[in-house]
Amino acid sequence: MSKATNRSMVTIGLLAALFIGALDSTVVSTASPRIISSLGGLSLISWIFSIYTLTTCIATPIFGKLGDLFGRKSIFAIGLGVFVLGSIMCGFANSMTELIWYRAIQGIGAGALTPVTFTIVGDLYPGKERAKVQGLFSSVWSVAGLFGPLVGGYFVDYISWRWIFFINLPVGIIAILFIFIYFHESFEKKQKSIDYAGAITFTIGMTALLLALLTGGEEYAWGSPMIIGLFIVTIIFMFLFLRIEKRAVEPMLPLSLFHSRILSIPYVLGFSTRWMVMGVTVYCALWIQDVFGYSATSAGLALMPMSIAWPVASTLAGRWMYKVGAKLLIVLGSALVLGGSLWLALMHAQSSYGVIVGSLILIGLGMGFIVTPSLVVIQGAVGFQMRSVATSTNTLMNSLGQTISVAVFGMVFNAIVTTGTASQLASGIHYVFILMFAVSVLNLIIALFLPSSQQLFNAIREHEAPKGNPPQGQPSAQPALERS
Structure with missing residues (x-):
């Protein structure tokens, strides 16, 4: 490298980029009633969420591979640029159809934000530092979940719903400037096979x-x-x-990533744990309002403990991972998620409000203990030239878990709830909670098949990059246990 990378400034830029990407999913939900009144197209409203999910899922592994082929900096800038451009177009939309198409563009850009951001963090911070910083970055989603409704509500009530999209422009510019000015990477220029x-x-x-x-x-x-x-x-x-x-x-998604238990099990855990997140987000709020009879505000407050417990556990996991072992933390997290899911499955109409709060705290703590060690293991168990695609594959598995779980939970719920009576609603949600518990049991069993913490750390040490921004152009490395 001709210049040294300023890790602190780059980290601030990455946090800003990741935050607007995470914030976008919550503020749009808050503004949807005002969007409908402004643009019409009530029957199409679900597509402003669906099309975003679709294009993000498709773009994620593609951007991940491009990050390995052409460098993180350029691909990050392209992805963030597309996201900001899509945001501006969304803000100027004059019809629901236009908004849907612009959300598709925004989703393509979002496909680069999460995986490439986490990859750059993995490049910049080695070993124990990486675990701590990844814990911080993992908590961004929870923080966005807390502040998203507040930010969205403020723009909708006092300015305009269009500003939930326009706000991404100044933050995006700051993020791109920080990356271009302070992040320096060397990259070997050679013929690429796309x-x-x-x-x-x-x-x-x-x-x-x-x-x-x-x-x-x-x-x-x-x-x-x-x-x-x-x-x-x-x-x-x-x-x-x-x-x-x-x-x-140069496969877009190297199948070798799934040949090693060091990588394949965290990928499966990323898929299965998202079932609990989506089940809680959708059906706990529904239970509080339609079964307990509380207000929407109370439902939102009940979800806050999980949004607080998750980043707390992520931070602790980053600090404890090298002391107690990655596997122990992941198994502990899976056990906590199972406990919270069991508590929900045993809940009935006469249960107290505190039952949901307690169960969500357990699930939030469990997710924090699972996500951070899993990400650190995934990034550490591959060489520099596969780190981006390995990270994006994890993001893809998370997205698939969210999308498929919503469809399955919806089928279960709709099969039971036919008239919309309170008793049917309670029964339908109860069966969703039972299914969540079944998935959490499977999740814990899968976690137990992880290699030992010592094997995980050996794989990380084998591929540990030099401190700072590692050199590009290294030969592609396969997962450690695959070769051993």
Whole structure:
């Protein structure tokens, strides 16, 4: 490197970028009633969320691989630039259809924010420092969950709903400037082999899958020709994608990432734990309002303990990981999530408000103890030239867990709730909680199959990069246990 990277300033820029990406998912929900009154298109409102999810999921692994091929700095800047551009376009939308298309552009940019941000953090901070800083970054989502409704409510009530999008411009500019000025990386310029065929087949297959999950049971019946056709397209193109990835020189999603338990188990945990997060976010609020009879404000307050417990546990996990072991923390977190899910599954209409609060604290603590060590292990167990795609794969698994869980929970809930009576609502939500508990049991069993903490740390030490910004152009490294 010709210049030294200022880690503190880069970290501030990354935090700013990650925060606006995390904030976006909460402030839009708060502003949706005002958006409907301004633009109309009530029947299309769900698509401003669905299209964002769809394009983000598709773009995430593509940006992850591009970050390994062309450097983190340029790909981060492109992704953040697309996100800010999409935000500005959303702010100027004159119809719901326009807003949906602009949200699609915004979602493409968001596909780079999380994975490339966490990858740069993984590059800059080695060993114990990485664990502590990743704990801080993991807490950004919880902080955004706390402040999102407040920020969105303020803009909607006192300025305009359009400013929930415009606010991303100044913050995005600050983030890009900090990265360009203070982040310096060297990159070996050589001919790159881009996996176009893999990107195309993945995009088609994932689009079909997500469209089926996002529209099934609502716009189309699960047994309709449309949904069945989408699932058939998914199977065909994902099969082609896997065949292409086996032969590609630089596969978009290296299948070797799933050959080692060091990586495959954290990926599966990332998928399964998101079921609890989505179940809590959607159905606990519904239970508090429709079963307990409390206000929407009370429902929001009940969710706050999880948003506080999560970053607390993430920070502690980053500090304790190298003392007590990554596996112990992940298993402990899985046990806490199981305990919180069991508490919810045993809840009934006469239970107290405190039961939900207590269960959410347990789940929040558990998620913090799972997420941070898992991310540190994933980034540490691969070489520099695979760190970006390994991180983006984790983000993709999280997104798939959220999307698929919402579809499954919705099927269970709608199969029971047919008339909307209080007793049916309670029964439908109760069965969702039982399913959450079943997934949490499976989650704990999976966590127990992690390699020992010593094996995890050996893999991290084997691939540990020099302090600061590591040199680019290293040969691609495979997961440690795969070779051993």
